[in-house]
Amino acid sequence: MVEEDLPSVIEIENISYPNPWQLSSFKGEIENRPISNPYVIIYRPLEKIIGYIIYWHIKNEVQISNIAISPDYRQLGVGEGVLRNILLEMRHKRAEFVFLEVRPSNLAARRLYEKLGFTILGLRKGYYRNPSEDAIVMGKSLSQ
Numbered sequence: 001m002v003e004e005d006l007p008s009v010i011e012i013e014n015i016s017y018p019n020p021w022q023l024s025s026f027k028g029e030i031e032n033r034p035i036s037n038p039y040v041i042i043y044r045p046l047e048k049i050i051g052y053i054i055y056w057h058i059k060n061e062v063q064i065s066n067i068a069i070s071p072d073y074r075q076l077g078v079g080e081g082v083l084r085n086i087l088l089e090m091r092h093k094r095a096e097f098v099f100l101e102v103r104p105s106n107l108a109a110r111r112l113y114e115k116l117g118f119t120i121l122g123l124r125k126g127y128y129r130n131p132s133e134d135a136i137v138m139g140k141s142l143s144q
């Protein structure tokens with residue numbers, strides 16, 4: 001992800017979340033390399049950004065902080081494929097554990113993470129706003 005990608009990223013973000021990240025948050029992630037790893041997902045035949053993923057890698061831990069796929073390209077295996085690749089790469093880089101937060105109401109994302117072997121570790125009470133919701137904390141070990 002580079003700054004020129006941000007108009008497309010913001011467009012996808014705004015249709016994907018009730019309480020979307022602001023432009024400054026994405027700029028902050030770009031500036032926070034290499035701790036942050038912000039990537040856009042490009043559909044090559046159209047040279048079009050169809051999604052993005054942002055994750056932090058600190059020592060042996062990975063935190064997935066944002067993943068979104070443009071609505072027209074959902075349920076085609078893109079999110080799963082991207083996540084599988086990142087988990088593989090992180091395993092090669094000797095990361096041991098991956099965490100993320102998800103809204104309890106976000107069944108599509110929860111199913112995706114469950115399919116990849118993430119399990120529920122706990123709840124962060126009142127973590128999300130607009131609408132207010134707890135966060136489910138999910139995690140997956142990479143060391144087995």
Ligand SMILES: CC(C)(COP(=O)(O)OP(=O)(O)OC[C@H]1O[C@@H](n2cnc3c(N)ncnc32)[C@H](O)[C@@H]1OP(=O)(O)O)[C@@H](O)C(=O)NCCC(=O)NCCS
Binds near residue numbers: 070
């Ligand atoms: C969650 C999201 C990233 C999934 O991306 P995607 O590319 O559509 O997902 P995939 O096509 O790779 O689906 C992989 C698996 O996820 C689950 N899944 C995906 N969409 C689903 C849906 N609408 N309903 C139920 N399960 C769903 C299924 O288990 C699916 O496997 P299957 O096809 O064998 O059933 C996408 O829906 C999205 O961008 N949502 C808005 C942003 C968001 O909520 N991000 C996550 C924040 S925690």
